[in-house]
Amino acid sequence: MQYNVMISIRGEQEFAGAEKDATEFLTEGTLCETDYGFSLEYDESALTGMEGTHTAFQIRPQAVVLRRSGTFRSQMIFQPGKKHYSMYETPYGTMSLAIVTGEIKNDITAEGGTLEIRYDIEIEHQLAGESRFLIQVRPSGAQ
Numbered sequence: 001m002q003y004n005v006m007i008s009i010r011g012e013q014e015f016a017g018a019e020k021d022a023t024e025f026l027t028e029g030t031l032c033e034t035d036y037g038f039s040l041e042y043d044e045s046a047l048t049g050m051e052g053t054h055t056a057f058q059i060r061p062q063a064v065v066l067r068r069s070g071t072f073r074s075q076m077i078f079q080p081g082k083k084h085y086s087m088y089e090t091p092y093g094t095m096s097l098a099i100v101t102g103e104i105k106n107d108i109t110a111e112g113g114t115l116e117i118r119y120d121i122e123i124e125h126q127l128a129g130e131s132r133f134l135i136q137v138r139p140s141g142a143q
Contacts, residue, residue: 002032004140005112007042013121015129023048031110031137036060038108040115040137044072057115057135059108064117078117080104098122112137 010024029042040057044050052071057064063079071091077084078101088097098121105116115135121128 001110002030003110005029005031005040005137006140007040008136010132010134012132012134013129014131016127018129028140031108031112033110034058040108040135044068044070059106059115064104064106064115078104078119095124098125108137112139 005028006026007029008024008026010022012020012022014020025045025047027042027045029040032039032041036058038059040059042055044053044055050068050072053073054069056067056069058067063077066074066076066078068074073089074097075086076097076099077086078099080101080103083098083100085096085098088095100120100122102118102120103116104118105114107113108115114137115133117133119131121131
């Protein structure tokens with residue numbers, strides 16, 4: 001089944017020697033039940049700086065996979081206690097990333113819910129900082 005949903009996304013990044021940077025936005029998307037769990041998808045906008053990019057979170061029991069296609073292309077695997085490497089393609093060039101996931105909290109169901117991911121990110125083999133996604137999903141039209 002596929003459901004039309006409203007998605008509230010807060011992204012936080014904290015780098016050494018700098019103030020915490022946070023981005024928050026609300027968008028429409030879809031939540032699909034899959035064989036492995038759920039897929040949450042939406043299109044990025046100019047607000048996120050990634051206009052022309054489609055984002056999909058594959059929410060699995062033991063991991064979450066974030067895939068972006070379009071203007072910005074990447075795949076990030078979040079799995080607690082493991083380090084995963086990937087390439088991040090932007091209009092400005094490609095860089096290597098490493099993701100070390102500290103914690104995933106997930107209570108997403110067909111009715112919506114919350115997904116929280118805390119992780120460290122390395123860019124070109126240098127620790128860039130600590131990051132967090134807080135994603136809240138609710139059916140379209142719900143208050």
